[in-house]
């Protein structure tokens with residue numbers, strides 16, 4: 001935007017001032033140098049080259065200039081050499097260093113020259129005012145241009161967002177809404193129900209404004225032909241008092257995202273050649289047809305979650321969410337709200353607008369309660385109630401909501417033993433254990449080792465862009481002899497590690513992780529070595545202690561050694577590396593540290 005864009009305005013300015021002052025005006029744009037407007041003789045005067053002109057001089061110096069005797073500068077005279085009355089006053093149109101153009105006031109007659117000569121200072125003052133007026137107009141237009149561009153960008157942004165977006169304001173109603181938002185709010189539907197839906201959304205926006213808070217609310221509306229359940233997040237716009245932006249998503253979509261995220265990167269391929277495992281795979285298909293509660297037990301890393309997903313995917317619920325809650329990984333104080341959600345203001349620190357619990361998110365789908373053995377007793381009672389009544393109440397609400405969820409629980413703990421110690425409710429155990437699944441540890445199904453290795457080589461070839469063809473017989477023999485305390489997860493991590501470092505065609509012994517190489521003093525750390533190695537391992541100091549205590553001390557040594565590798569206080573990334581090496585999950589790591597008194 002420059003003076004050229006203001007031509008109609010500048011024409012008005014020059015015409016009016018020329019008429020009042022009875023002098024000729026012209027205005028020249030600075031970059032590119034070009035006459036924008038002119039009166040009298042200037043009207044049809046065109047100039048290609050500006051070097052050596054008075055205007056070019058003023059543009060350069062940024063200073064006003066008065067030329068009453070043109071000959072003194074010997075400039076610009078060719079055109080006017082016959083006209084001895086030619087005299088001019090030039091004034092820069094500039095703000096600071098930024099030069100926009102030059103205003104020129106000129107005389108072409110003896111009367112005009114007289115005015116110019118006698119009233120020079122007054123005219124200079126006039127020109128200063130006119131320059132300010134032009135600058136103000138230029139700034140206003142630039143601002144308008146920016147705003148228009150900003151608005152266009154905002155519309156673009158609005159449209160590029162997948163969620164429904166609505167910008168509304170106090171007393172201004174809907175200011176902007178994207179296409180998705182229009183369809184979610186049924187903007188072209190004038191039925192009372194559709195109007196109520198829109199009114200409810202506006203109500204959430206108003207409330208967010210009143211309270212100066214971000215609110216999250218669920219809005220439900222039903223008509224004969226349609227039904228809407230929207231999750232609304234209303235955010236007052238900072239710096240724009242009275243405006244709120246509402247982000248709208250159908251509740252169903254929220255559920256689907258969870259389904260997608262939960263399934264992402266989890267190939268449903270249960271690799272096995274083991275007869276017991278194949279029976280379990282058969283059982284998956286039968287169990288999936290009904291919604292009886294399932295309890296999957298087995299050591300850590302045996303594939304309990306994989307089985308849970310398999311059941312979900314084989315079930316008629318497959319297009320609904322599969323929601324996981326890891327009871328050990330969520331702090332005890334948050335687990336209840338995570339599972340059941342809460343009403344706004346239910347407790348100190350509760351998120352404004354409340355929160356939807358995992359039970360509701362899993363509605364019509366499957367809820368996988370991992371590490372159920374770590375659920376605190378008071379929550380076990382609440383869970384039992386929900387399982388019996390199939391209804392949940394958010395914390396802080398007395399309203400019960402029906403839920404239709406297939407419950408699959410899993411644990412690597414011995415729940416029966418926990419029942420004996422009153423750490424797990426017997427009634428809940430029986431309620432969950434309607435269909436039991438026990439996944440045998442990997443060391444009891446050695447025939448699975450080779451197919452799993454092949455499966456993981458393929459997986460990590462793809463992930464890491466490698467072309468490993470297989471595993472050398474000596475390396476395979478080593479892996480088959482190993483005890484795999486971390487089960488399939490440990491095997492998977494081991495293959496990922498080896499694929500990373502292998503430069504040849506086949507996974508070779510030299511790339512085995514340290515603990516599997518059987519060399520050095522760290523060799524058996526973190527692992528249950530094969531029987532022969534176990535027999536040779538030195539444990540004399542602990543001899544005579546009960547087996548449980550020996551194991552506890554051994555585990556403590558493993559964890560201490562691992563942590564000491566990182567100065568005793570590993571950070572999260574280092575803890576993840578330890579978990580990978582030990583073939584355990586993050587939650588198992590923390591749990592173990594606590595059990596062993598190392599936390």
Ligand SMILES: Nc1ncnc2c1ncn2[C@@H]1O[C@H](COP(=O)(O)OP(=O)(O)OP(=O)(O)O)[C@@H](O)[C@H]1O
Nearest residue numbers: 269270271300301302303304305306412488489585
């Ligand atoms: N039979 C199998 N075929 C292919 N991959 C498997 C198999 N069993 C387990 N895995 C893989 O091993 C890893 C661990 O499995 P998963 O998380 O299901 O074990 P888990 O028993 O639930 O572990 P935890 O008790 O520690 O939660 C996953 O990456 C999973 O994909």
